[in-house]
Amino acid sequence: MGCEESRVTAPTNGARNHTAWAPYSFFEAELDWETTGRPPFALLILNLQITNKKFFAALWKNSRLQVCADGGANRLYDSLDEKERAQFLPDRIIGDLDSVRDDVRAYYQARGVKITQDSDQDSTDFGKCMKYIATHDPPDSFVTPSTVQASLSAEGVRVQHPKMTVVALGGFGGRVDQSFHSIHAMYVAQQGPGLPRQMYLVSDQNVTFLLAKGLNLIRTPLSTLGPCCGIIPVGGPSTITTQGLEWNLTNAETKFGGLVSTSNHTVADDVSIETTEPVVFTIEFRDLDP
Ligand SMILES: Nc1ncnc2c1ncn2[C@@H]1O[C@H](COP(=O)(O)OP(=O)(O)OP(=O)(O)O)[C@@H](O)[C@H]1O
Ligand SMILES: Cc1ncc(C[n+]2csc(CCO)c2C)c(N)n1
Numbered sequence: 001m002g003c004e005e006s007r008v009t010a011p012t013n014g015a016r017n018h019t020a021w022a023p024y025s026f027f028e029a030e031l032d033w034e035t036t037g038r039p040p041f042a043l044l045i046l047n048l049q050i051t052n053k054k055f056f057a058a059l060w061k062n063s064r065l066q067v068c069a070d071g072g073a074n075r076l077y078d079s080l081d082e083k084e085r086a087q088f089l090p091d092r093i094i095g096d097l098d099s100v101r102d103d104v105r106a107y108y109q110a111r112g113v114k115i116t117q118d119s120d121q122d123s124t125d126f127g128k129c130m131k132y133i134a135t136h137d138p139p140d141s142f143v144t145p146s147t148v149q150a151s152l153s154a155e156g157v158r159v160q161h162p163k164m165t166v167v168a169l170g171g172f173g174g175r176v177d178q179s180f181h182s183i184h185a186m187y188v189a190q191q192g193p194g195l196p197r198q199m200y201l202v203s204d205q206n207v208t209f210l211l212a213k214g215l216n217l218i219r220t221p222l223s224t225l226g227p228c229c230g231i232i233p234v235g236g237p238s239t240i241t242t243q244g245l246e247w248n249l250t251n252a253e254t255k256f257g258g259l260v261s262t263s264n265h266t267v268a269d270d271v272s273i274e275t276t277e278p279v280v281f282t283i284e285f286r287d288l289d290p
Pocket of ligand 2 (some may be wrong): 096119122123125
């Protein structure tokens with residue numbers, strides 16, 4: 001991967017500077033960034049059972065890089081039959097390797113899958129994988145938001161040099177501490193120099209992501225996503241304005257102990273959420289067996 005990651009695009013329909021999200025695009029076949037807004041992405045397989053094989057296969061096929069976090073390799077191995085297993089070889093298995101089984105490790109090792117042992121006990125296998133994925137970012141991905149803003153006002157165009165997007169499979173629905181760690185990982189992914197890394201956490205029933213400060217435009221095709229969704233102010237109070245929901249909010253403060261929008265419904269194929277602070281957005285899959 002290299003400079004082909006860079007993009008110069010005119011803002012669509014005069015839309016204000018915004019962060020675009022297209023959660024279902026990662027499952028769709030034969031669509032590319034130009035036509036769907038789907039960026040190249042890495043698939044990160046965490047240590048939770050892979051229950052929806054169709055979803056899994058679509059994500060794998062569309063992803064540019066596949067990484068297993070330690071015991072995630074067991075989940076990959078166990079979800080596939082012998083023939084499939086040989087076709088779905090990950091790029092790498094990373095972690096302290098206290099969870100990957102010996103037979104699974106030997107299987108992948110024999111087929112040339114690189115295995116990286118990092119025994120650090122102050123960081124998680126999830127975090128170790130994120131560091132590895134960052135090594136696949138384009139070399140010029142550290143363009144700063146102010147550079148983007150300057151190019152917008154100077155030429156009316158938007159310059160994007162995005163870091164590789166991450167779609168993580170698993171991460172919610174198991175241990176509660178690990179589930180909170182998954183949210184923490186999305187905050188970490190938005191930090192550092194350059195534009196924030198976009199990350200989607202795909203679990204059995206939902207796709208979840210951390211909206212950036214400012215205006216977020218989210219593709220929410222009613223045929224595939226929703227209706228149930230929520231906006232969760234995990235990092236602290238925020239003021240939000242929404243469109244495309246059954247219960248919209250206008251300049252409303254959301255905070256734990258105050259107003260939190262859960263069990264909301266999408267009523268349009270596009271939702272917009274403007275927020276003064278990052279907030280988690282979660283939406284259910286419409287059809288669990290597409
Ligand atoms: N029960 C769970 N619920 C949610 N996520 C999980 C769960 N178990 C593992 N994960 C995710 O999968 C990754 C790999 O898990 P694995 O079981 O191999 O490591 P671990 O030793 O439990 O976790 P870590 O070493 O990262 O603390 C974890 O870093 C975590 O993100
Ligand atoms: C304050 C603090 N809390 C928990 C851990 C434990 N821990 C966090 S990540 C990790 C690796 C697991 O593979 C372990 C054991 C720590 N080190 N520091």
